[in-house]
Amino acid sequence: MEPSTNCGDVTMNCSISDVGHGDETNYFNSPLLLQPSYARSKSLLCDELRSFRISLRWCALDHSSCKGKFISYFMFVFLTVFVPLISSLSVSLQVPSSALTTDTTGFNLLVQFPESGLAFLGFLTLCCFFRRYGLRQLLFLDALQQDTTFVRRGYTRELDKAFRHLAFILLPSFFVEVAHKIIFFSTVKISLPYVSSGFPLNSIAFVLVLWSWVYRTGVFLLVCVLFRLTCELQILRLQGLHKMFDGCGSDAGDIFQEHVRIxxxxxVTSHRYRFFIIASLVVITVSQFVALLMVLASKSDKNFFNSGDLLVCSAVQLSGFFLCLLGAARITHRAQGMASVATRWHMNMTCATAGVEQGKVVLHNRDADVALDPHSSQSKFNESDTDDSSDIFISISTQHPTSNYQARQALVSYLQHNNRGITLFGYALDRGLLHTLFAFEFSLVMWILSKVVVLS
Incomplete structure (x- = not known):
């Protein structure tokens, strides 16, 4: 991640970037990604990444200096390894039921391992990203100068609301976790060598355990949010590419170059996040099915005290992973639909070329074939009722010269053979792969249920 500047440098850079703007009010009201200072500034604290940088500092993930790296590694070891280990070994229940004690201890260990494992994956991924790319390059902000105003404004909005998705998952889970920990630490007794047990020790343990949970959960969800934000940028670019097919003014070569860039x-996005996605899938699958096996095999009653933490852990894991899968599936669906859009564009352009020679333009809709005079003032197009981008009608205008037929045909063939979005070692993360994962997970569930029924 780029080294941060001090307050004096920030003020100086911000003031320098304001020189040459006549209307200062309009300048500050315009989106930061569209301001001229964006092209020159690489590490301003007053830029559009300020919320990310502040969040990274509060999460002890600032790797912009040696001091920040030391604090980051220390906090990771302390909150991910030391606190869960000590809290698990020092807890003793003040209840007579041995079965309840065994179930609570087992469920607690089952929660600690996947939470620390996912936090380790997230921390390792972030460390690799900050060391190799930096925050701006990781989010493809340096390449936004080549995009249209539509893409830059849309990405600015996505940056502003990026942490809402993290808050929607983290805050409800946090409140449930607080309620569970209050009940849990009011029932258990913390025993440490050379330290007297009592209310102060339980209160300190309560704060440390809750802090550890927030840190581990936040690190995992932060990587999921970064991946989804990257997917949203590519979705915006695909939408901009779709607009290039509207009408016949776009050249096939320009469309080809834009698609190659996307x-x-x-x-690049697939290579950066494929290890995190696959490793998270393995950790979540193993933890969920071990938890299912333990819950079904346990003979005691299940309640909020002994299994509430397990419920929160499972909800956070699945929510974060589904956030990644949803972003990847959406962008892959968009990328696969480009071939259909290009095919209809090629068909309409070809029909327009033939229609101009005969004095009319022939438009093909999916509901009806309409023959219209290009000079008629009563020509109207019916809008489709679906939200799918592949069903959007493409209008034809005879005001622009048409592209070469061979170039359009080559573009269609190229898009048909290069229509994959996010991939995992060559496999497109689309609906087909999601169906395969669902079938695999469902088979494991049925296998565990059969084992439990046989053992019972």
């Missing part, structure tokens, strides 16, 4: 960034 395809390259999709490939």
């Amino acid at each position: 395809r390259k960034q999709l490939s």
Whole structure:
């Protein structure tokens, strides 16, 4: 991650970037990604990444200096390894039921391992990202100068609301976790060598355990949010590419170059996050099915005290992973639909070329074939009722010269063979792969249920 500047440098850089703007009010009201200072500033604290940088500091994930790295590694070891280990070994229940004691201890250990494992994956991923790319390059902000105003404004909005998705998952889970920990630490007794047990020790343990949970959960969800934000940028670019097919003014070569640029960034995104996605899938699958096996095999009653933490852990894991899968599936669906859009664009352009020679333009809709005079003032197009981008009608205008037929045909063939979005080692993360994962997970559930029924 780029080294941060001090307050004096920030003020100086911000003031320098304001020189040359006549209307200062309009300048500050315009989105930061559209301001001229964006092209020159690489590490301003007053830029659009300020919320990210502040969040990274509060999460002890600032790697912009040696001091920040030391604090980050220390807090990771302390909150991910030391606190869960000590809290698990020092807890003793003040209840007579041995079965309840065994179930609570087992469920607690089952929660600690996947939470620390996912936090380790998230921390390792973030460390690699900050060391190799930096925050701006990680979010493809340096390449936004080549995009249209539509894409830059849309990405600015996505940056502003990026942490809402993290808050929607973290805050409800946090309140449930607080309620569970209050009940838990009011029932258990913390025993440490050379330290007297009592209310102060339980209160300190309560704060440390809750702090550890927030840190581990936040690190995992932060990587999920970064991945989804990257997917949203590519979705905006695909929407901009779709607009290039509207009408016949776009050249096939320009569309090809734009798609090659998007395809390259999709490939880079897939390579960056594929280890995190696959490793998270393995950790979540193992933890969920071990938890299912333990819950079904346990003979005691299940309640909020002994299994509430397990419920919160499972909800956070699945929510974060589904956030990644949803972003990847959406962008892959968009990328696969480009071939259909290009095919209809090629068909309409070809029909327009033939229609101009005969004095009319032939438009093909999915509901009816309409023959219209290009000079008629009563020509209207019916809008489709679906939200799918592949069903959007493409209008034809005879005001622009048409592209070469061979170039359009080559573009269609290229898009048909390069229509994959996010990939995992060559496999497109689309609906087909999601169906395969669901079938695999469902088979494991049925296998565990059969084992439990046989053992019972």
